Amino acid sequence: MNLGLTRRAALLAPLALAACRGGAAASYDGAWVGASHERGHLLRKPAAPAAPSVTKRCAVAIVGGGVAGLAAARALQRAGIDDVQLFELEDEAGGNARGHRMAGMACPLGAHYLPLPGPDAHEVSELLHEWGLLRNQFGRTVADERHLCHSPQERLWMAGQWIDGLLPPAERGSVREQQYRRFADLVAEASRKLGFALPTRRAAWTGGHAALDAMTFAAWLAAQGLTDSGLRWYLDYACRDDYGAGSDVVSAWAGLHYFASRHGFHAPGDESAERDAVFTWPEGNAWITRKLSAPLGERLHSGLLVQRVQVNRHEVELDVWSASAQRSEHWLAQQVVLALPLHVAVRVVAQPPAALVDAAAQVPHAPWLVANLHLRAPLTDKPGAAPSWDNVLYDPGDSDRAGRYALGYVDAMHQSLRPVAGPTVLTAYWALGERDAAALARNRQALLTEPWEAWPRRVVDDLARAHPDLPAKVVRADLMRYGHAMAIPAPGVRGSAALRALAEPEAGARLYFAHSDLAGYSVFEEAFTLGDAAGSAAAKRFRS
Numbered sequence: 001m002n003l004g005l006t007r008r009a010a011l012l013a014p015l016a017l018a019a020c021r022g023g024a025a026a027s028y029d030g031a032w033v034g035a036s037h038e039r040g041h042l043l044r045k046p047a048a049p050a051a052p053s054v055t056k057r058c059a060v061a062i063v064g065g066g067v068a069g070l071a072a073a074r075a076l077q078r079a080g081i082d083d084v085q086l087f088e089l090e091d092e093a094g095g096n097a098r099g100h101r102m103a104g105m106a107c108p109l110g111a112h113y114l115p116l117p118g119p120d121a122h123e124v125s126e127l128l129h130e131w132g133l134l135r136n137q138f139g140r141t142v143a144d145e146r147h148l149c150h151s152p153q154e155r156l157w158m159a160g161q162w163i164d165g166l167l168p169p170a171e172r173g174s175v176r177e178q179q180y181r182r183f184a185d186l187v188a189e190a191s192r193k194l195g196f197a198l199p200t201r202r203a204a205w206t207g208g209h210a211a212l213d214a215m216t217f218a219a220w221l222a223a224q225g226l227t228d229s230g231l232r233w234y235l236d237y238a239c240r241d242d243y244g245a246g247s248d249v250v251s252a253w254a255g256l257h258y259f260a261s262r263h264g265f266h267a268p269g270d271e272s273a274e275r276d277a278v279f280t281w282p283e284g285n286a287w288i289t290r291k292l293s294a295p296l297g298e299r300l301h302s303g304l305l306v307q308r309v310q311v312n313r314h315e316v317e318l319d320v321w322s323a324s325a326q327r328s329e330h331w332l333a334q335q336v337v338l339a340l341p342l343h344v345a346v347r348v349v350a351q352p353p354a355a356l357v358d359a360a361a362q363v364p365h366a367p368w369l370v371a372n373l374h375l376r377a378p379l380t381d382k383p384g385a386a387p388s389w390d391n392v393l394y395d396p397g398d399s400d401r402a403g404r405y406a407l408g409y410v411d412a413m414h415q416s417l418r419p420v421a422g423p424t425v426l427t428a429y430w431a432l433g434e435r436d437a438a439a440l441a442r443n444r445q446a447l448l449t450e451p452w453e454a455w456p457r458r459v460v461d462d463l464a465r466a467h468p469d470l471p472a473k474v475v476r477a478d479l480m481r482y483g484h485a486m487a488i489p490a491p492g493v494r495g496s497a498a499l500r501a502l503a504e505p506e507a508g509a510r511l512y513f514a515h516s517d518l519a520g521y522s523v524f525e526e527a528f529t530l531g532d533a534a535g536s537a538a539a540k541r542f543r544s
Contacts, residue, residue, distance in 0.1 A: 028456045030477035034098060034109045037448065037483065039089055039305055039323055043347045052319070052330035059083035060538055061318055061333035063306045063348070066095020067285075067524055068514040068531030069339030070292035071123075075535030077295060081542055085331070086296055087304045087320060093293045096485060096522065099286025102374040102478060107412040107425040108284025109370055109480040114524050115278050116143060118262060120202040121525045123532045131291065133279060149280045150415055155385040157466040158394040162384030166237070166392055168230035170268055179228040180267035183235075186224060187256060187265045196260035199529040200519055201503070203261075205495065209253055213495045217255030218248040233394065241407055243521050244366025245433025245488045254489035254521060280389065282412045284427075285524065304329075309336060310350040311511050335538040339514045339531060341365065341484055342502075349511070356513075358498035363517055366433030367444045368485035371459040372412075373428065374475045378421035379467045387421075389414040393466055405430045406462045428459050433488050447481040455479055486522035493520040503530065505537060512538050 060076055062069045065088030076084045092098055096110040116134075117124040125141075128134040133144050156163045163169060170176035190196070190212075197203035212220065217239060221232065236247045238258050243250045259265045263276050281287035293300055308319040318331040338345050346352050346360040381387055392408035412425040432443040447455075456477035464470050487493070499520060502513045514534035519526035 027453060028460075028474055028477045030452070030456060030479065032452060032481060033100060033478045034480040035090055035482070036323075037481075039303075040344070042305060042321070043307070043344065051328065053325075053327040055330040055332070057332045058085040059333065059542060060085075060335045060337065061316070061331060062086040062337045062339060062535075063309065063318070064088065064095070064339035064515070065090075065093030065293070065300065065302070066339060066515070067097060067289060067292075067527035068516060068534070069093070069095075069337065070289060071528045071531030072337045072339060072512075072514050072535030072538070073296055074127075074292060075532045076539050079536065079539035079543075081539050084296075084299060085333075086300045087306050087318075088300065088302045089305055091302050093300060093302065094286055094289035095527075096482070097285035097289045097524070099283030099290070100372055100478060100480075101283075102372055102425050102476065103423065105374075105412055105423075105425045106281070106283035106286075107372045107427050108282075108286060108410075109372075110284065110286075110368075110482070110485075111524065112284030112410055112427065113149065113278040113280040114285060114288065115262065115276055117525065118198055120197040121199060121529065123529050124525050127528070128279075143277060143279070147279050147281070149278050149389050150417060152386050152388040153278075154390040154392070155388040156392050156394055157382075161382060162386075162391075162466075164385040166390075167234055167268065168394065170230065172269075176228045176230050177268065179226055179231050180265075182224070183226055183231060184265045184267045187259045190256050191260040191264070196257050198257075198261040198523070199526050200257070200261070200494070201529070210495050212253040212256060213251045213493075214491055215252050216248055216491060217250050217252045218246075220252035220255065221247065237392065237407065240405075240431040240433070242523065243433070243488055244368060244431045244486045245435075245490075249433055249435050250489050251491040251494060253494050280410075280415065282415055288524075306348055308350055309338065309348050309511070311336075316510050335510055335512070335542055337512045337514050337531075337534045337538055339534070341487075341515060342517045343484060345513065345515075353502075355498040355501040359496060359502055359517075362496050362498060363493055363520065364433075364437065364440060364488045364490055365484035366431055366486050366488050367440070367447055368432060368482040369430040369447060369455060369459075370480040370482075371428045371430070371456060372478045372480075373409075373426045373456070373460070373470075374477075375424050375426065375470075375473045376475045377423060377473050379473065380469050382466065387411065387414075391466075393462070405432050406459070407431055409463060426463075428463060430459070431485075444483045447483060452479065487517045487520055489521040496520070503533075505534075509537075509541065 062072050065086055073084050073086050098109045100107050100109050133147055135142055154166050156166050194208045195203050239247045239250050242258055303323040305321040306318055310317040316333045316336045320329040342360040342363055346356050390410050395404050407429040409426045409428040434440050460471050499518050503518045505512050512534040514531040516522040516527035518530050
């Protein structure tokens with residue numbers, strides 16, 4: 001795909017797109033928030049570390065304070081190892097699950113929900129039981145409803161009205177309904193014959209899985225004769241939602257895994273179908289990461305850039321730059337858990353192992369934009385389904401429109417159960433993944449270099465299709481940009497021998513890798529399980 005001056009020019013063109021519907025382009029107050037790309041980009045031009053101002057020691061150092069790093073810290077603490085120091089680049093830990101506030105209202109800067117854990121997500125289930133979000137009652141697992149998404153949960157804007165749920169409607173007996181049922185049967189068949197699990201490490205990897213991993217999901221759908229526009233739109237949306245890129249980018253394994261590892265796919269009218277319950281909070285999954293961070297106290301060091309990790313025979317050296325103190329520090333640790341994206345880890349580790357070099361080259365990452373829009377008043381709603389937590393706009397497939405990257409918005413005040421609608425914050429998500437490295441780079445560069453004013457105009461313009469009164473009610477727009485938000489499970493990624501090697505450290509290792517990248521895609525269950533495993537392995541090695 002080409003995002004240059006061709007049919008994809010809508011995203012990267014100047015502000016013509018934003019102004020095309022409403023005449024003169026609107027302007028908004030706001031800013032980029034939540035991350036400092038300048039700190040991370042210091043690794044692009046590595047220089048010899050300055051003479052350290054101080055040298056410190058610890059038992060275990062964790063580099064990276066996302067979900068995996070926090071899970072590793074928890075595992076080490078539970079194993080009785082207290083001398084754990086965690087280094088986080090940003091001012092707040094949480095990675096893709098950080099939060100924000102606008103006008104006193106909490107809102108997410110990234111991941112915003114957690115599904116109820118399935119039977120294979122043992123570590124996540126244990127965590128939620130520990131916190132009281134799950135409990136055993138009369139032989140059943142019951143969730144604390146105060147933390148579940150309140151109804152109505154989701155709706156779709158289509159043909160000038162809101163429709164309950166996210167699946168485009170299908171007339172009884174129509175080709176669309178037949179294709180829905182055909183896809184549901186194929187998902188069930190794949191689950192029964194091959195097996196899928198979340199986290200993926202709990203499922204076998206067979207030749208059948210490898211065959212699915214060798215082609216795109218779009219190619220597999222076409223081979224099955226699944227061409228209905230409504231079905232293909234929904235499946236493309238699902239891929240962008242979980243993987244950051246569309247069905248023509250991710251593998252067929254990833255496309256099927258989305259459904260087969262969790263809840264299956266249910267055609268309209270399937271009486272066995274139940275809407276999936278999810279945990280959510282106004283600040284999104286920042287509620288979780290802040291709770292995981294709290295026990296670390298002063299052992300969580302934010303605003304620190306780890307420039308080099310050198311594994312020696314008896315210890316591991318870390319060269320660290322403190323952004324707040326503007327000084328270099330030298331740390332010595334017995335064990336290190338590297339909870340960093342692979343493309344960062346390969347720059348940090350001195351003499352990186354071949355598996356890390358290979359894996360970093362194999363795994364593409366999707367850029368993301370998260371836009372929080374503070375509204376002075378509630379929106380005037382259109383006919384159909386009632387305002388919901390998750391609100392998605394159907395895209396008819398116009399590839400020239402930049403909004404094809406949009407995934408809709410969530411309402412931060414939905415969980416408040418206030419009796420009268422009022423000011424709120426809408427959090428809109430754009431997944432900017434593309435098929436080839438050049439297109440990804442152009443999208444990433446646009447996020448980095450285009451004027452801030454361009455982005456809220458694009459976001460508001462897209463949502464105004466369903467909410468014409470939105471532009472006049474936006475008070476402020478705070479935007480979070482992720483240049484490398486999440487790993488894309490493109491063909492060949494899930495079956496990578498390099499990823500498998502990194503996730504299974506050799507006996508006696510001092511360096512452990514823990515990040516959702518090792519699973520080839522980014523969801524909480526993968527990151528937490530990989531972090532827990534790395535922390536447990538480091539604890540076992542430390543005690544031996």
